[in-house]
Amino acid sequence: xxxxxxxxxxxxxxxxxxxxxxxxxxxxxxxxxxxxxxxxxxxxxxxxxxxxxxxxxxxxxxxxxxxxxxxxxxxxxxxxxxxxxxxxxxxxxxxxxxxxxxxxxxxxxxxxxxxxxxxxxxxxxxxxxxxxxxxxxxxxxxxxxxxxxxxxxxxxxxxxxxxxxxxxxxxxxxxxxxxxxxxxxxxxxxxxxxxxxxxxxxxxxxxxxxxxxxxxxxxxxxxxxxxxxxxxxxxxxxxxxxxxxxxxxxxxxxxxxxxxxxxxxxxxxxxxxxxxxxxxxxxxxxxxxxxxxxxxxxxxxxxxxxxxxxxxxxxxxxxxxxxxxxxxxxxxxxxxxxxxxxxxxxxxxxxxxxxxxxxxxxxxxxxxxxxxxxxxxxxxxxxxxxxxxxxxxxxxxxxxxxxxxxxxxxxxxxxxx
Amino acid sequence: xxxxxxxxxxxxxxxxxxxxxxxxxxxxxxxxxxxxxxxxxxxxxxxxxxxxxxxxxxxxxxxxxxxxxxxxxxxxxxxxxxxxxxxxxxxxxxxxxxxxxxxxxxxxxxxxxxxxxxxxxxxxxxxxxxxxxxxxxxxxxxxxxxxxxxxxxxxxxxxxxxxxxxxxxxxxxxxxxxxxxxxxxxxxxxxxxxxxxxxxxxxxxxxxxxxxxxxxxxxxxxxxxxxxxxxxxxxxxxxxxxxxxxxxxxxxxxxxxxxxxxxxxxxxxxxxxxxxxxxxxxxxxxxxxxxxxxxxxxxxxxxxxxxxxxxxxxxxxxxxxxxxxxxxxxxxxxxxxxxxxxxxxxxxxxxxxxxxxxxxxxxxxxxxxxxxxxxxxxxxxxxxxxxxxxxxxxxxxxxxxxxxxxxxxxxxxxxxxxxxxxxxxxxxxxxxxxxxxxxxxxxxxxxxxxxxxxxxxxxxxxxxxxxxxxxxxxxxxxxxxxxxx
Numbered sequence: 056x057x058x059x060x061x062x063x064x065x066x067x068x069x070x071x072x073x074x075x076x077x078x079x080x081x082x083x084x085x086x087x088x089x090x091x092x093x094x095x096x097x098x099x100x101x102x103x104x105x106x107x108x109x110x111x112x113x114x115x116x117x118x119x120x121x122x123x124x125x126x127x128x129x130x131x132x133x134x135x136x137x138x139x140x141x142x143x144x145x146x147x148x149x150x151x152x153x154x155x156x157x158x159x160x161x162x163x164x165x166x167x168x169x170x171x172x173x174x175x176x177x178x179x180x181x182x183x184x185x186x187x188x189x190x191x192x193x194x195x196x197x198x199x200x201x202x203x204x205x206x207x208x209x210x211x212x213x214x215x216x217x218x219x220x221x222x223x224x225x226x227x228x229x230x231x232x233x234x235x236x237x238x239x240x241x242x243x244x245x246x247x248x249x250x251x252x253x254x255x256x257x258x259x260x261x262x263x264x265x266x267x268x269x270x271x272x273x274x275x276x277x278x279x280x281x282x283x284x285x286x287x288x289x290x291x292x293x294x295x296x297x298x299x300x301x302x303x304x305x306x307x308x309x310x311x312x313x314x315x316x317x318x319x320x321x322x323x324x325x326x327x328x329x330x331x332x333x334x335x336x337x338x339x340x341x342x343x344x345x346x347x348x349x350x351x352x353x354x355x356x357x358x359x360x361x362x363x364x365x366x367x368x369x370x371x372x373x374x375x376x377x378x379x380x381x382x383x384x385x386x387x388x389x390x391x392x393x394x395x396x397x398x399x400x401x402x403x404x405x406x407x408x409x410x411x412x413x414x415x416x417x418x419x420x421x422x423x424x425x426x427x428x429x430x431x432x433x434x435x436x437x438x439x440x441x442x443x444x445x446x447x448x449x450x451x452x453x454x455x456x457x458x459x460x461x462x463x464x465x466x467x468x469x470x471x472x
Numbered sequence: 473x474x475x476x477x478x479x480x481x482x483x484x485x486x487x488x489x490x491x492x493x494x495x496x497x498x499x500x501x502x503x504x505x506x507x508x509x510x511x512x513x514x515x516x517x518x519x520x521x522x523x524x525x526x527x528x529x530x531x532x533x534x535x536x537x538x539x540x541x542x543x544x545x546x547x548x549x550x551x552x553x554x555x556x557x558x559x560x561x562x563x564x565x566x567x568x569x570x571x572x573x574x575x576x577x578x579x580x581x582x583x584x585x586x587x588x589x590x591x592x593x594x595x596x597x598x599x600x601x602x603x604x605x606x607x608x609x610x611x612x613x614x615x616x617x618x619x620x621x622x623x624x625x626x627x628x629x630x631x632x633x634x635x636x637x638x639x640x641x642x643x644x645x646x647x648x649x650x651x652x653x654x655x656x657x658x659x660x661x662x663x664x665x666x667x668x669x670x671x672x673x674x675x676x677x678x679x680x681x682x683x684x685x686x687x688x689x690x691x692x693x694x695x696x697x698x699x700x701x702x703x704x705x706x707x708x709x710x711x712x713x714x715x716x717x718x719x720x721x722x723x724x725x726x727x728x729x730x731x732x733x734x735x736x737x738x739x740x741x742x743x744x745x746x747x748x749x750x751x752x753x754x755x756x757x758x759x760x761x762x763x764x765x766x767x768x769x770x771x772x773x774x775x776x777x778x779x780x781x782x783x784x785x786x787x788x789x790x791x792x793x794x795x796x797x798x799x800x801x802x803x804x805x806x807x808x809x810x811x812x813x814x815x816x817x818x819x820x821x822x823x824x825x826x827x828x829x830x831x832x833x834x835x836x837x838x839x840x841x842x843x844x845x846x847x848x849x850x851x852x853x854x855x856x857x858x859x860x861x862x863x864x865x866x867x868x869x870x871x872x873x874x875x876x877x878x879x880x881x882x883x884x885x886x887x888x889x890x891x892x893x894x895x896x897x898x899x900x901x902x903x904x905x906x907x908x909x910x911x912x913x914x915x916x917x918x919x920x921x922x923x924x925x926x927x928x929x930x931x932x933x934x935x936x937x938x939x940x941x942x943x944x945x946x947x948x949x950x951x952x953x954x955x956x957x
Contacts, residue, residue, distance in 0.1 A: 132496070132498060137933070138947065189900055189949070234899075234900040236908065436499070456502070460495045
């Protein structure tokens with residue numbers, strides 16, 4: 056398979072999901088890692104190291120290309136405070152993807168590569184007429200990073216690496232209903248983010264055959280939408296209210312936050328690899344979601360909604376066992392702290408602490424390999440009350456109880472050369 | 473390769489399908505509606521226009537369907553509530569008594585209303601002065617009667633053709649003089665809501681304290697207390713549980729808070745010869761006859777008119793709105809309107825003017841000879857009378873309800889909170905603002921479907937607390953505010 060056609064496959068899959076980490080972060084960057092609870096910072100498994108720790112790339116001996124795609128099946132339930140009707144998501148399947156290619160001399164000390172992945176995203180569609188309709192009816196948030204990467208092995212034991220993270224594609228489509236005195240209108244905010252650059256850097260240290268250690272930092276990028284489209288529908292143009300809701304333009308900024316991760320790898324035998332990661336996500340940068348409108352909407356040029364996220368940790372544990380030369384099996388688990396404080400839960404990220412279990416397998420024939428993984432994510436049941444919302448000044452969202460489960464199967468293909 | 477991959481992954485995908493069907497979380501198992509210690513099998517509501525579903529200055533089918541008792545009954549059904557019959561107007565007569573609708577806005581943004589006069593429920597023999605409505609003689613659960621006062625519940629013949637036509641409408645033909653209390657006694661509820669007493673002070677307030685008509689004087693606390701005690705005793709005679717709602721301080725409702733702020737701003741606008749605007753007004757107060765030098769004239773400072781931020785005391789009624797633009801003109805239009813409201817023959821108008829010492833050749837609102845009519849202003853003295861009565865009535869109702877271990881809805885406290893900060897329902901803000909606030913209908917006194925649904929939710933919350941029940945609440949946003957053209 057040529058790199059060119061691989062890129063086209065990737066291009067058809069430009070979408071992502073609120074799937075596998077707190078907030079709108081997505082950590083589905085490599086099929087092998089997915090099967091191992093998402094560990095990877097302290098390991099040098101394959102080209103996906105470009106995402107998990109560019110410092111480890113120089114230690115990945117095989118050069119090659121790999122492509123992976125996941126499908127997220129999210130099932131959510133919501134019951135409004137005091138209500139008795141369960142609302143469910145209109146089920147949609149989204150497919151975060153990744154693509155890696157690495158090059159370098161067979162015996163040389165460096166590796167160069169290019170990575171394409173989706174580190175942030177969210178796609179949710181709520182049931183018609185649900186209680187939170189004026190907060191959100193559906194959202195599609197997408198961010199695709201392209202990361203040219205270079206990694207260098209200073210010694211046999213220590214390597215470093217860095218990449219430029221280019222926000223190559225970022226898009227937001229956010230829709231909600233507008234409360235009119237006697238009915239509901241509908242607003243759609245649709246915009247594409249400007250291209251922006253950040254970086255991803257890491258150090259990898261492998262003092263022995265049985266132990267490795269890594270640290271990785273991926274910087275923040277502010278996804279800025281300028282001149283996005285605001286479109287109103289379901290407002291009778293003959294109504295005296297119509298003039299208050301003009302189709303106009305909006306500006307908005309969403310922080311694609313920085314993460315710091317450390318990980319260790321333990322290789323008790325040649326066949327067994329165990330990884331342990333801790334991620335620290337700087338969600339506290341996400342204070343408000345603010346839209347600025349070119350023309351006043353219902354008398355106001357801005358819409359400000361409090362987020363007030365807090366930094367959050369994720370703990371991951373996973374391992375793989377090589378049964379035969381061709382077959383490797385994996386399992387793992389993760390615990391993911393929610394960055395969303397009590398009384399700040401919004402329908403766009405109906406977030407709570409998450410527990411994940413993962414399984415995976417790889418089969419390799421010569422230079423070809425195929426990887427499977429499946430994650431089962433349970434987002435804890437979480438309630439917020441109207442009095443909490445009143446106390447926080449966050450009454451633009453809805454009081455009630457959320458619970459979400461997600462199943463994320465994935466498949467990856469790789470070719471080494 | 474591809475087909476081989478498929479055959480290998482097919483069982484895997486089938487397994488996933490199984491996993492996915494089990495993946496949908498189910499929160500409904502957490503919610504178990506329950507009636508607690510209450511029995512909702514026969515729910516009876518007693519009260520006045522608010523209970524009947526009156527809105528926009530009239531009783532009509534849509535308002536009836538959105539009455540808070542009907543909404544409550546709908547929610548009670550999930551916890552053993554029975555059938556709830558309302559004296560609904562038919563579809564062919566859906567506009568009932570007629571009502572106000574919003575027709576548009578003037579260039580300056582003032583609402584224009586129009587009266588709906590088609591598909592009324594008038595029956596043969598009705599006249600404009602004595603309307604009679606198509607009867608509904610089935611037994612009803614909603615005993616809300618627009619206009620009824622606590623002081624009326626023992627009045628024999630209150631529902632006769634000489635009495636309240638909306639009680640007459642539901643009074644059995646065989647018992648034309650049956651009192652409201654007798655009707656309540658016969659209703660035999662297992663659960664009830666009682667929201668009575670608003671009109672014992674509201675009529676006085678909305679008439680600006682200007683009328684001596686029986687419906688416009690404040691009921692004595694002694695009468696109110698005695699009648700309330702009888703009403704609650706009748707409702708609880710067979711051990712029924714229920715909720716008692718108190719009455720709000722009406723000075724927070726749009727009928728009194730809408731006109732003053734913009735009028736004040738107009739008065740303060742500089743004019744030729746008046747760089748600081750109009751400093752003050754002359755109003756008439758009370759109902760007693762008397763001329764320009766009598767105690768029924770008062771000077772009101774412009775600064776003392778209550779504005780949107782609550783500064784000032786004097787309140788102007790919604791009915792004053794069309795006439796305040798005539799300020800400083802030599803006109804008798806306001807007085808002709810006031811006199812017209814009395815229903816007296818037109819020939820009596822000059823005598824009326826003489827009795828009250830009105831000289832329509834003097835400037836309207838700024839001279840003692842042509843003051844702003846008492847009916848347009850609820851002044852600070854009158855407000856004190858309203859508040860004193862409201863407090864006394866509420867104390868009587870709370871004392872009786874507490875003695876009977878009933879749930880109490882502190883309507884006064886609730887609407888005071890709504891008036892000061894609004895109430896957000898599932899992300900939508902609702903305030904006491906006229907028309908745009910979603911809660912009050914076009915008459916500025918009664919609620920919209922949204923307002924009634926919020927009242928129903930508040931009652932459910934209190935019922936749940938008192939009786940250990942878990943009756944589900946409504947999504948208030950499913951119910952509209954004022955209809956826009």
